[in-house]
Amino acid sequence: MLKKFMALTLAVIFVLSAFAACSGGTEGGNEAFGSSGTKELAKSGVVSTVASEVTEGTKKDLKIGVVLIGDNTETYSKAHIDGIRSACQNLGIDPDNSEQVIWKMTIGEDAACTSALDDLVAQGCNLIITNSYGHQTYTQAAAEKYKDKDIQFIAMTGDTALSSGLSNLSNAFTEVYQARYVSGVVAGMKIKELADAGKLTDKNKDADGNIKLGYVGAYPFAEVVSGYTAFYLGVKSVVDNVVMDVFYTFSWHDSDAEAEAAKSFISDGCVVISQHADSEGAPMAVQNAYNEGTVVYSVSYNVDLTGIGDAILTSATNNWVVYYEYAIKTAMNGGKIATNWIGGYAQDAVKITALGKQAAEGTEAKVNSVIADIKSGKLHVFDTSKFTVGGKNVTWAFASDTNGDFVNDTNNVISDGYYHESYTQSAPSFTLRIDGITELNNNDN
């Protein structure tokens, strides 16, 4: 009996630890795909302007609940945490006082999200934020369940607030594709410098003499497609003869897979490798190759990684404090938070981080002029004269999916010579696969 008991106990311990190990890692995520959006909106123009003017109602005491896919150790969630903390401090709320802000960290995109939301409601929170795209169905269900209570829910990066018809649910996203375009300009300047100095070899070029780029993407969603296309067009605005390969890791955070993808790009001769994934795997791999004398540079995402070394040129990033300050202030004033909020360079909601030491001469001036053009509306990232699909210029593209079949079906959002990104909803909608970019492993398209 003792032996059986010990065997069982050991087996249980083994099982528990194995299970803890495999259930511990949750995939962070903020992907976006088409949904919601209405024809009226498509006709009427941009979904929601950035409400710098905060709507007024009866002022009230706010208790904020925050549900995060990760924690301070993961760049995506850290950016949100920093944004919320700064916004709170700017508005006189103490983010460390659990009577004012309750943080729920490392909450997966599963029933744990429902439990966390229930608990926040039970604790009396009246502004509840979830930060991952995969949280949104749970957030929406909670908004439905508690619609009689005076609580506003925000599903960050989500896309169903409008179609849900719930007045207590909002979505928000930044126009981070603008920052990706600018980070592409930084990469383009470097490539131009390398080409002019004769440092690029045949290995760095394809059979037609185009210079090779690599991009490590998380998933083949609109958010990622929009991002890498913007990056590519940014590079192309400086150096015309470039081609780019995209490799998907099917995870938001998989250090090993991202590093492996980067190594494969490096051995293939890619000169700049960028990413839409949340680990430092790819930049580290690039830096290691750089240290061994390979001509390769990295443009990263979310946070400043220039500390890794000289191979890091810059990162595209969101400045979440802009939105969080808007949303919290609106809620404090008893107003209604915009159902779809969007903000880009014009609102200071996106930016690139400090330039690395190896950034080319004149990059800073070039970057500033590009940003000024984006702000003034002179430059549009998805300018249809700058790219082709199947060899042709595009004049028609659907923006979003209104019936949930993952096929975009709202009105044409190409007008005035450019694709209107984030037009019928705050989440990105750009899913055109443009010439010059090759998806290496997307089986869905």
Add this chain to the structure above:
Amino acid sequence: MKNEKTREPLLRLAKRDTVSPARAVAVRAAAIALALLFCGIFFVCVTDSSITDVYAAMISGTFRSSITVNTFFKEACMLLIIAVGLAPAFKMSFWNIGAQGQVLAGGMAAAMWLFYLGNNLPNAVILPLMFVSAAVGGGIWALIPAVFRVKFTTNETLFTLMMNYIAIQLIKFLRITWSPIHALGMISRKSGTLPALFGNANALIYVIAALAVILMYVYMNKTKHGYEISVIGEAPNTARYAGISEFRVIIRTAFISGAVCGIAGFLYVSAIDHTISETMGGGYGFTAVIVAWLAKFNPIFMTLISMLISFVRTGSSEIVSRNTTTLDSSIANINIGIFLFFMLGCEFFLNYKVVFRGGKETGK
């Protein structure tokens, strides 16, 4: 049996004589008190609170509002249902540690109906279909290792364990199949949600848990099947001699065990998660193994232990909420670990005692 040539070890374990029931209860109560004390001390160490604050917070976090009370009972009931499912298998000495996989298998079977026909069938049709499929799905998941055990004498502990991983991979596969963009959230359909009873969305979970406990108690203690289970569990040779078909009883019991776990999967899909994921059940399939074992399959003890574990969970969650900048949600698991450690330790020392060198093995 003592070998005179070898040196007697400083410490050794000896089987205890039977402990009187009153004493056993007292020891267990003391272990629970100690476990709660350690949970409290642990929190005092990681937060700035005093021990009374910690307990006050744990109690208020559990009983503050109808939401928290419902969460507390819901978690306890789910743990209890799975533990009840494991009880007959354990009593038969069939070491089913595949409850997690059986919950997932049941959940998958239920979710299939929900996903494909949730908009086409009314609740009165789809819920019974989901219920029965979940029970059959969970049952089959336990049946497979049972067949291998009686046919090929494979080790059911390892076999049921491995079945968990198969279920997890199948869930991953289904999630990608159902959401090509890798973002399956709640499966929102017109029907397939367990209706509320008396305005309480969890009420049917409580009813099913209560029924499961009562029916299983009757089955195990008042029926011929229950008798056969205990004979095979305690004396397989006697069972053979008495003409009890080991094959039939093991197969039947494993199926029932898995089916009850499958029903837990049905509840997760229809009432709690409204989707499938690898994390469905939050690992209760494993916690329930310990609950069933500790309670010696006694339904009252299983209920009490489930409620205690649920209390530790909701109470810990409250402490985390009050210290969110320094603690995270995994603290609840540490506390449940502390709790189970004391419980298992207590059972061990009720059965065995430590004998020092030169000590006597018998006597109190």
